[in-house]
Amino acid sequence: MNFLYAAYSATWIIHITYLVILVRRYHNLRSEIDELKKGEPAPGH
């Protein structure tokens, strides 16, 4: 039974770790986009 729970837990740990990596990448990219927008000249100038 321990091996069964270990296998199911390991599966979800792997998937959740990957999802956390994706979310962090997304936040980094969002802040990069925000910085790019700040650096842009205002429209009409």
Next chain:
Amino acid sequence: MKRQAEGDECGHENCMKRAFPIFAVLTAVLLSYALYEALVAAPTEQTMGNVQRIFYYHVPSAWTAFLLFFINFVCSIQYLVRRDKVADSIANWVAIVLGVAACAAAVVIRPLPSGVEPSSVATTGLAITGLYFLVKRYFSGSRTDALALVTAEVGVVFCTVVLVTGPLWARPVWGIWWTWDVRLTSTLVLWLIYISYLMLRRFSASGQTPVLAAALAIFGALDVPLVYFSIWIFRTQHPQPVIGGGGSIDPRMLHVLLINWLAFLCFAALICWSRYRLEVLQREVEEIHAMKGLQDPRSSG
């Protein structure tokens, strides 16, 4: 025409954006139901006991990884052949001939190798052709390359699950964590090939990286049939296939297995879609940086 195609693409993307939360909720419900079926509803196997239930996560993860590596293979071929008109039309014809030949083989060749059903031969052939033209229709230019990268990355995640859950099943059943048998070794080699693919994509800054990666992916995909058919071809310690390989499975267990596969397929589609959007956004930001670097060369240093 080009504007209309771009409009179509935006329409698809908006539609997908709206469908995403609904699909995410449905996938979460399906995964919960599949977990309940695997842990509670499925009958307990007589010889192995409860540890056999690892099979409901191990096998669907392997099938999902194979499918993702196959999509990566199709994308890599398309990325390479689209650079040349003649190669592109040859590849189109090869895809059509493959589908037709698989259907003909299912009808004409008798007897088929043990455990191979005519319907599975025809379905595989048609799936290859269908997938080839689906990718061609909906993913153009650098988007094919982005999809190749995404499917390889998510495929590696699922393949990691296979390599972790396999030993956790083997230890109580075989008494060992690992053996260098063909099925296990070829799966490890497959994982290593795609890890090297991702390392190439991550650390090479050359403009030729997508081409080199596409070529590596084609070699990597050749390992997938070896992994799949190794238990038919070689004498291995790995259990024989329960579907289409002469083995048998309780219909209730088969039902739980297929429910879990469906749940993992939906989950993989969800992750792939999120990762694909992230990749497209990343490329757009890199393009903006490159443009800024061209406008003001001092800022790029």
